[in-house]
Amino acid sequence: MNAALYFFNPRSIAIIGATADPKKFGNAVTKNILENKVLQCEIYLITQNSEDIQGKKCYRFLSEVPGEVDLVIILVPARIVEIVINQCIKKKVKGIIIITAGFGEIDDIGKRVEQEIVRKCKENGIRVMGPNCVGIQNLEMGLNASFIQTAPGGSIGMISQSGSIGCACFYEMQEWNLGCSKFASIGNNVDFSYFELLEYLKEDEHTRLISIYMESIKNPKEFLKVLRLLTPVKPVISLKGGKNAIGMQTASSHTGSLASDNRILKAALHQVGTIPCDTIGEFITAMKTFSYLPLPKGEKIGILTNSGGTAVLFCDHLERFNLQLASFSAEFIDKITPHVIPLVKKVNPLDMIAGAGEKEYFEITRAMLEDPTIDIIVVGLVIPPFLEMDPGEHFKGAVKAWNQTGREKPLLILNLFGEHFSGIKQISKEEKITFFTNPLDVALSIKFLIERMKFLNHLNEIEP
């Protein structure tokens, strides 16, 4: 059985270091677990300082807990962790999350202590996550066994070696209608780690794509082997922190990670079909891409816009990513002619000029979606502050066309710096869609889509 089940789907949890003091991390975890009323799970709070917390009875020691315990979350100071581990072994728990920091990320003594903990736990069939992590979350179960906010719900299985990167990504994901099915922060990554997590997420029906922020990989060969089996099934997005000498030195202080050559790693990750990102901005762009967009059938891009400059800036990135524009067919031009003013040049990118509104966006987007020579549609847009236009009308027109055609082709909305209009966020929430605000992100997103299309096509060729 995959040990991840004890972490993501525990039948019972004990929090050692639970506290009512809102200024302590033990309180943050306790609150996060108790607050979710959906959670079906026995909860035991262990502390010597309170009789009860939020009306929930506390136990002084783990040994006093009446039932079995699947998962223990440890929040006591580092110097007491080893004592607590012994209690866990006695209690025959299945999994332990050590949130406490102050181990391998600090010095060699810390490294030895965490290794000793792992050794002891392994002997007793117990798996260890952390130390120096923020915990885990299972959104479907209503479980937030971490001290950070509950992730927005969605289809991303996220593994983050850094808790704060996870936390920051949640802020950003919230804004872009992205969300997690599962979240695991693995911290110093001493035992329970990528392999089991990835195998679990591969089978998890709520997870449609996987994103990984990593600073260290203990066994790259094994890691790549697991990924190779996973990428044909689900897109896997990765971001490596600690890419060069200074970055890696910093990562070593952060999660006790050791160096590995990033260029080789990136090439290897790419080869096994993952989507390695160079920056956290790209990481978010990749999550947007695979959360909402279907894969294209070909590589030809059609662009419509009300802003010539937006199309110019987008096209400036085509070469870098080896992207191709479609040439409009005579049939296509006939089809769109009634919907654009005579001033409009009927070439790709199609600049419909500033006066184009919902109707034009709907008609031209639909024409592109229906055109067999166009595989990918970019809807460029600067929200017009004139002619009494509704800021959301262009967006609505394009999405309506996308919905009518069954969302079969990737439709990328490039709403240049238009994210600050509250109505726009509302539409994208209601329509379950995301959008981009920067030409570079759109070009990169298309690159991701095409690479994944080619990767899967290639697999089908070699294993038909």
Place this chain on the structure above:
Amino acid sequence: MNAALYFFNPRSIAIIGATADPKKFGNAVTKNILENKVLQCEIYLITQNSEDIQGKKCYRFLSEVPGEVDLVIILVPARIVEIVINQCIKKKVKGIIIITAGFGEIDDIGKRVEQEIVRKCKENGIRVMGPNCVGIQNLEMGLNASFIQTAPGGSIGMISQSGSIGCACFYEMQEWNLGCSKFASIGNNVDFSYFELLEYLKEDEHTRLISIYMESIKNPKEFLKVLRLLTPVKPVISLKGGKNAIGMQTASSHTGSLASDNRILKAALHQVGTIPCDTIGEFITAMKTFSYLPLPKGEKIGILTNSGGTAVLFCDHLERFNLQLASFSAEFIDKITPHVIPLVKKVNPLDMIAGAGEKEYFEITRAMLEDPTIDIIVVGLVIPPFLEMDPGEHFKGAVKAWNQTGREKPLLILNLFGEHFSGIKQISKEEKITFFTNPLDVALSIKFLIERMKFLNHLNEIEP
């Protein structure tokens, strides 16, 4: 006299093609001009369809206008523009903005027509801006002679060949406390253009930095000569649209621009001291940089953070931009030791761990600002969702230290994905500061600062 005065500081303006119909561009310009009550300027509305607009008397022809006219704004259809131009010549106006599209960006006939207009106007001492542009703005004067929204006020003199890029940038600038002193959209760029605009902005006391979005440069040699004189005085940021074959073809449909080799242009722009940007994201980052940050005296960076991952990701960009971290001195370590918990490793980047709050941010930021071996300070930050922390407290702590030390060193706040907290926007507005949300942007911003420092140092060496 620089012709820009007639455009930016006209004593009288005639709008030809003014209209009360809110669905027409002529109305957008009319409204924008009439709405600003600060504007001290004679306004004449010319139309054959209304007696008055918003209570303002209309004239049927320019010839009926009683006084002199400095600036004419033309919004009539393209086929009538030449007739109107003749009326302008008769009236002996000084400058004309042709907002109307449908000239050189359409075809060769359009190119010939716009050339003929320029020739005729030149003969009569009249300067022409546009055609196919959105107009101009002078924020100090309360003049918005364009059909887009009034830019947020500030210290950037902005020239944009594309009106919609200007419009989109205004949306983004608003969010980041950036603003314009002057704005000019030059469209097809047939006559009145960069040279006079740049010379005007160079002398303009309200303009502290200059940003240019360009698709075509008619006379690159002259352009570079003007820039060479300008960059020692004010930072000049540029973004070139139409960088490669496809992008340039698109730019040609957009503003009728012709190709030029972008790599050579970029190198030349760099050589004369401008800050050429590769993407519109970089363009905004450069505007943030020079709107708020002082130049450093040296290159050594000090980083503090509550999120190790944020520091790791920032450091991953050091190599690419050739940036250097400071080494903490023994004195510095003594100074900060009382302010951090024992778990904290006293190395740069200084990861104060998740519990650090306003006090720690204030103390450590101040220590870095006061340390003679640290030239540039990066305040890394993931807003903690735990321990009842105030989302703005870290920000406040850092800014307080910056204010106390007279804002003499550049302080870059890297608030990873924290822009969605309304309180944060409020603080940055009140404190007249901006921040960054992405490690890459911070690294790039520091690169911009160091390059400008070196450029000015070099000038001082050769011309002491």
